[in-house]
Amino acid sequence: MTNLMKSLGLALALAGAMAGTALAQPSEVRIGVALEPPILDPTAGAAEAIDIVVYQNIFEGLTRIDQNGEVQPGLAREWTISPDQLTYTFKLAEGVTFHDGTAFDAEDVKFTFERILAEDSVNAHKEFFTPITAMTVIDPLTVEMTLDHVVGRFLFDLGRGDAVIVAPESADNNANEPIGTGPFAFVQWNKGSRVVLEAYGPYWGEPVHLSKATYVFISDTSTMTNALLAGDVDGTNNFATEALGVFEGNPQYQILVGTTEGETILGTNNRKPPFDNLKVRQAMAHALDRQAIIDGATYGYGTPIGAPFAPHNPYYVDLTGTYPHDVEKAKALLAEAGFPDGFSATLKLPPVAYARLSGQIIASQFAEVGIKLELINMEFAQWLDEVYTNNDFDLTIISHVEPFDIGNYANPDYYFGYDNPQFQALITELNGTTDEARRKELAVEAQTILANDAVNGYLFELAQTGVWNAKLTGMWQNSPIEGLVLRDIRWTE
Amino acid sequence: MRRVLAHPSLAIGLAATLLFAALGLLSLAWTPYPIEQIVIPRRFLGPSPEHWLGTDHLGRDMASLVMSGTLTSFVVAALAVAIGAGVGVPLGLAAAAWGGPVEWLVLRLSDFVFAFPAIVVAILITTLVGPGASNAVVAIGIFNIPVFARVARGGALSVATLDFVAAGRLAGLGNAAVAFQHLLPNIMSLLIVQGTIQLSLGILSEAGLSYVGLGTQPPDTSLGLMLRDAQSLFLLHPWLTLVPGLCIVLIVIALNIAGDGLRDAIDPRLRQSETNVTA
Numbered sequence: 001m002t003n004l005m006k007s008l009g010l011a012l013a014l015a016g017a018m019a020g021t022a023l024a025q026p027s028e029v030r031i032g033v034a035l036e037p038p039i040l041d042p043t044a045g046a047a048e049a050i051d052i053v054v055y056q057n058i059f060e061g062l063t064r065i066d067q068n069g070e071v072q073p074g075l076a077r078e079w080t081i082s083p084d085q086l087t088y089t090f091k092l093a094e095g096v097t098f099h100d101g102t103a104f105d106a107e108d109v110k111f112t113f114e115r116i117l118a119e120d121s122v123n124a125h126k127e128f129f130t131p132i133t134a135m136t137v138i139d140p141l142t143v144e145m146t147l148d149h150v151v152g153r154f155l156f157d158l159g160r161g162d163a164v165i166v167a168p169e170s171a172d173n174n175a176n177e178p179i180g181t182g183p184f185a186f187v188q189w190n191k192g193s194r195v196v197l198e199a200y201g202p203y204w205g206e207p208v209h210l211s212k213a214t215y216v217f218i219s220d221t222s223t224m225t226n227a228l229l230a231g232d233v234d235g236t237n238n239f240a241t242e243a244l245g246v247f248e249g250n251p252q253y254q255i256l257v258g259t260t261e262g263e264t265i266l267g268t269n270n271r272k273p274p275f276d277n278l279k280v281r282q283a284m285a286h287a288l289d290r291q292a293i294i295d296g297a298t299y300g301y302g303t304p305i306g307a308p309f310a311p312h313n314p315y316y317v318d319l320t321g322t323y324p325h326d327v328e329k330a331k332a333l334l335a336e337a338g339f340p341d342g343f344s345a346t347l348k349l350p351p352v353a354y355a356r357l358s359g360q361i362i363a364s365q366f367a368e369v370g371i372k373l374e375l376i377n378m379e380f381a382q383w384l385d386e387v388y389t390n391n392d393f394d395l396t397i398i399s400h401v402e403p404f405d406i407g408n409y410a411n412p413d414y415y416f417g418y419d420n421p422q423f424q425a426l427i428t429e430l431n432g433t434t435d436e437a438r439r440k441e442l443a444v445e446a447q448t449i450l451a452n453d454a455v456n457g458y459l460f461e462l463a464q465t466g467v468w469n470a471k472l473t474g475m476w477q478n479s480p481i482e483g484l485v486l487r488d489i490r491w492t493e
Numbered sequence: 494m495r496r497v498l499a500h501p502s503l504a505i506g507l508a509a510t511l512l513f514a515a516l517g518l519l520s521l522a523w524t525p526y527p528i529e530q531i532v533i534p535r536r537f538l539g540p541s542p543e544h545w546l547g548t549d550h551l552g553r554d555m556a557s558l559v560m561s562g563t564l565t566s567f568v569v570a571a572l573a574v575a576i577g578a579g580v581g582v583p584l585g586l587a588a589a590a591w592g593g594p595v596e597w598l599v600l601r602l603s604d605f606v607f608a609f610p611a612i613v614v615a616i617l618i619t620t621l622v623g624p625g626a627s628n629a630v631v632a633i634g635i636f637n638i639p640v641f642a643r644v645a646r647g648g649a650l651s652v653a654t655l656d657f658v659a660a661g662r663l664a665g666l667g668n669a670a671v672a673f674q675h676l677l678p679n680i681m682s683l684l685i686v687q688g689t690i691q692l693s694l695g696i697l698s699e700a701g702l703s704y705v706g707l708g709t710q711p712p713d714t715s716l717g718l719m720l721r722d723a724q725s726l727f728l729l730h731p732w733l734t735l736v737p738g739l740c741i742v743l744i745v746i747a748l749n750i751a752g753d754g755l756r757d758a759i760d761p762r763l764r765q766s767e768t769n770v771t772a
Contacts, residue, residue, distance in 0.1 A: 221725035242550065245729045296533040296551055353725075360551060360711050364531035367712075375711050376623065 027211040029472065029489060032224050032233035034352060035380050036217040040189065041174035042161035043116065046124035047384065048401045048482040051161040052237065053195050053215050055483030058099075059164035059180035062090055062109065063155050069403065069480030071155045075104070075165055075181060085150045085434060092141045096204040098167045099185040105140040111168045113145075125402075127411070128157040149432045152439060153404065160402075161482060183208040183487060193217065197486075209474070209490030219351050219380075228253070228467055235468030235475070237484045240353040241299040247467050256466040257301065258478035262399035263308045264354060266362060266457025269393055271417035274343060281454040283333035285323035287369045288362065294460050297357035302460030307447035308406055311461050315443035319451035330369040342370020345394040349375060350383040355397040358459060362397070388415050399462045401482050406446055407431070409455060418455045503754020509747035513740075517564030524557035529712045537730055546736050549719070550726055555736055558714050563740065565626060565715035569708070570695025572630045574688050577637020582677075582684060584638070585645025589653055590672040599646070603639035611636040611698050615707045626715070629708040633698045637691050644687045648680035682759035686752055693748035700741050716741050 037049035042059060056064060064074035073079075076090035096104035113135060116123045123129075131154075134146040147154065157163065170179035178186045183205065184197040195215045199208055216233050218224045221240040227233045228247070238260075239247075247253040266288070274280045294302040303311050306319030334342060349359045356377065363373040373395070378386070387393040393415075400408065410427035412419035423446065430442040451458070464479045474488030520528075525545070532552035540547045546555035588599040615632035622628065649672070652658060658675050666674065696716075702708035703717030711718065716737040723733035 222727065225725065225728065240725060243725050243729065292531075292533045296531065296536075357551075361531050361533070363712055364529055364551075367529060377706060377710070 027209060027491065028213070029210055029235070029486070029491075030214045030216055030233045031484065032216050032218045032227055032236040033484070034217075034219050034224070034236075034238065036192065036219075037195075038381055038384060039175035040178040040186070040195070041166075042164055043112075043166060044122045044124075044175060046388070047380075049380070051482035052484045053197075054178055054180070054182075055161045055164070055481070056182060056485045056487060057184040057197060057213070057483075058178045058182045058186055059161070059166070060182045061159050061161075061164045062092075063159035065156065065159040065403075065481040067476040067478060067480065067485070069478075071159055074159065075109075076158075079155075086147050088145045088147075088154070089138075090143050090145070092143065093204055094141060096181050097202055098170065098181055099179045099200055100167075100170055102167055102169050104165065104167070104181050106137040106143040107140075108165055108167050109143045110135045110137055111171075112163070112165045115166070115171060116163070123162055125157075125160065125162040127407070128160070128162065150434055151431055152434045153431075156403075159481070184210075184213060208487055210486060213486050213489075221353055231469075235466065235472055237464065237466050237475070237479075239465050239467040241301045241463070241465055242353060242357070244299070244465060244467070252470055254468050254470045254472075256464070256468065256475060256477045258464040258466075258476070259310070259312050260399075260401055260462045260464045260479040261310050261403040261405070261481065262401040262462035262479075263305055263310065263405075264302070264358070264397065264399040264459045264462050265308060266358075266459060267387070267393075267396040267398055267416050268456045269391060269395070269415075269417060270419070270455060271391065272394065274337065274339065275394065277337050278453065279333045279337035280339070282323060283330040283337065283369065284366070284371070284457055285454040286326045286330035286333065287366050287371065288323075288457050288459070289325040289365055290320065290459060292365070293358050293361050296361045297354050298460065298463065301463040301465055302354075303463070305458045305461050307451040307458055308400065308409065308456070309443075309447050310403075313404070315440045315447075317444045317447055319447060322451040323454060327368050334369060334371075339370070342372065344372040344374065347373045347375050347395045347397070348383065348387050348393045349377050349397055350380055350387075351377070352399075354399065354462065358397050362457075391415050391417065397459075401462070401479070403481050406443070406450070409446075409450055416456055418453070420449070420453065423449050423453075500754045500758045502750050503758050506747050506749070506751030506754050509743065510751050513563055513744050513747065514567055516560050517567050520557070520560035520564050524554070524560050526554035526557045528553060528557045528561045528714060530554075539732065547732060549733055550722065550730070555733070558719055559716070559736060559740055562714045562716040562719055562737065563744070565709055565713060566696045566699050566717070566741075566744070567692075569626055569630050569633065569699040569715070570692050573633035573637055573695045573698075574691045576630070576634025577641045577691060578684065578688060581638040581641025582645045585642040585647075586649055586672040586676055587668075588642070588646040589649030589676060590668040596646070599642060603642050606635060607639045609636075612702065612705070612707070615702050619707050624707050624710055626709040626713060629699050629702045632702065632707075633695050636698070637695070640691060641684070641687065644683055645680060648683040649676040652676055652679045682756075685759065686756045689748055689752035689755060693745045693752070696741065696744055696748070 033052055035049040037047055037053055039045055040050060040054055042050045042054055060074050062074050062076040064072045066072045075093050077093050079088055079090045081088055092106060098104060113129060113132060116126060116129050131147040131149055131151050132145055133148045136144040138144055166174060183200060183203045185200040187196040187198050189195045197213045199211045218227055221243055224236060225243050225246055247255055268275045270276055290304045304320045306322050309316050347359050349355045359375050363375055366373050387396050407427050408414050409418050410424040426442060426446050433439050466475060468475055471492050472489060473492050474490050476485060535548055536550055536552040538544055538548040544554050546559060549555055584599050588596040611632050614635050615628060618628040618632055658671060661671055661675050699708055699715060700717030703715045704721045709715040709718050719737035727734050
């Protein structure tokens with residue numbers, strides 16, 4: 001027995017010594033994230049989960065959005081804009097290769113945008129790029145784009161995950177084997193479990209600190225808590241606020257509270273009766289008690305919103321008072337709409353803590369005015385298919401995390417089915433305006449229309465509550481664009 | 494009644510079971526607070542005169558939730574026992590009375606159903622028609638069928654060879670009449686004991702199914718669902734996990750004690766053998 005203990009001790013000491021040398025320069029990070037992406041091609045799906053893994057890690061665009069939401073040079077190192085703001089000339093980075101070794105040049109840029117604009121394109125935000133009328137390859141490192149009208153945020157849109165540059169040799173396989181130009185190359189995807197990335201040696205830009213990054217998919221809060229406590233994962237970008245208390249005051253962890261672009265809404269199927277009736281939607285808006293939802297579902301970490309617009313955006317206008325919490329008013333409006341006894345509806349919930357909790361609270365609030373909700377919990381893939389793609393739902397709860405995504409409301413085919421020509425004209429004008437003062441005016445008008453029309457129930461702006469190992473640094477505190485950028489993350493000791 | 498009192502374990506088990514069942518039934522008419530009433534400012538309160546068992550993460554009264562949850566658990570388990578007994582007992586009796594190919598078929602069917610645990614059946618049903626308490630009933634009920642079929646056949650076989658059954662057959666009774674007039678009354682005690690045990694297993698299964706999200710759905714509640722809601726808060730508010738967890742344990746213990754006591758009280762042969770052992 002003693003011998004066994006001795007040899008065990010020796011083995012442990014040996015292992016310790018080996019681990020010690022390895023720990024001197026640990027450069028691997030394991031990140032827990034709640035949702036598994038359905039695919040890994042950010043140009044072929046709208047799910048934030050895709051960008052969390054690949055944006056600026058595997059794939060890069062012409063421009064890059066930094067952690068303050070500002071546009072920085074990406075694969076395009078510099079650009080010139082013609083005086084009429086219709087022609088953009090991009091100078092591309094030199095010596096860039098895709099992870100399969102093929103070289104990157106202007107032809108890849110042309111291919112990428114032709115693919116986005118193609119008839120059969122599955123890009124989630126084709127509309128950002130439809131103003132492009134012509135692309136000219138001037139030389140292998142210079143490309144020129146011509147727009148048919150001025151687009152105020154064109155350089156920002158080029159920095160989105162939807163516009164990352166892909167290669168004709170590999171684009172078709174990006175859904176499962178993504179190949180980009182970023183600092184990390186895809187290694188493997190164990191579906192249902194993890195995605196492994198490794199630093200790409202011949203990366204053209206500044207070298208990154210990490211040699212390996214593993215995304216582990218854990219949707220259950222207590223499993224995530226245990227994984228963090230046990231050190232199975234080194235951090236998570238957005239931890240359930242209900243259990244944040246476990247890590248508060250623990251010096252081994254740091255909690256990063258910041259903003260996201262996530263407007264959390266009670267998504268309402270505007271195509272479907274009775275939700276096509278403005279009075280019904282107004283009644284639902286009056287029935288909502290935002291503060292109770294924020295306290296109950298986010299433990300106070302959310303910011304109330306009255307329109308689908310981020311409160312930290314300079315164009316924001318506070319419309320939370322449009323339909324204040326008023327049970328009597330809600331009942332009166334329901335009666336006017338022809339539902340004096342209320343009605344029944346389903347509420348389909350994706351597997352995220354804020355949605356599941358908000359759902360229960362909203363069901364209780366709606367019951368007070370006579371609207372009986374049946375809660376249906378769904379897996380994420382099922383939610384994407386039934387609610388987002390096939391619009392088979394009454395109500396749902398989801399956070400829209402894309403920056404400046406008010407334009408979704410101008411798309412009548414979007415899942416909540418809001419079709420208002422006046423609003424669509426307004427967004428077209430907003431997109432074509434570059435004058436800051438006028439843009440703000442139009443943005444405020446757009447928010448006001450959406451608030452008054454009560455298209456969806458506007459609940460709160462989601463906070464980002466990251467929990468990380470205290471020795472890690474370089475994580476983004478705020479999330480101005482969908483993604484979890486690994487570029488600056490490193491161990492401090 | 495005297496027989497019941499002669500077995501203290503039976504008395505305790507039955508009393509505890511009836512107490513929980515009564516609490517559950519009472520929730521139909523009255524709970525201290527409405528269970529769907531969500532009041533965020535009063536969440537995470539400890540036990541107090543206003544809230545005997547405190548409040549949960551949505552400010553709901555825990556005592557009310559436990560009462561209502563107990564009812565759900567009992568109803569699901571009882572219906573599942575009814576399904577199991579309703580289908581399983583006739584099958585088992587038929588196997589014993591007819592024998593031959595009928596018996597073979599019943600036994601093979603039992604083996605087949607037995608191979609699927611309740612959770613697999615529940616996942617299958619959930620995929621087909623969506624989650625809900627009724628699916629838990631069906632899933633657990635299907636799981637109960639072979640249990641009752643085997644108990645009924647086993648018990649009936651030992652009775653079938655006795656003289657009065659042979660006398661009945663000589664008097665011209667058919668298989669069905671033998672099964673229901675002679676075999677069934679004589680295995681009733683066995684079935685009641687098995688029913689009690691399946692009831693406790695059913696309550697455990699319901700808790701398990703709700704815990705993984707396949708059983709009862711909010712705003713309804715059950716003890717398993719309460720556990721599930723509380724699990725992510727376990728490190729911060731362990732009380733929320735302890736209350737439903739202890740309730741499940743107590744109910745299952747009560748039912749098991751009652752089941753054991755019933756067996757001792759009803760089955761005279763067992764009583765005989767016990768005295769033999771002690772002698």
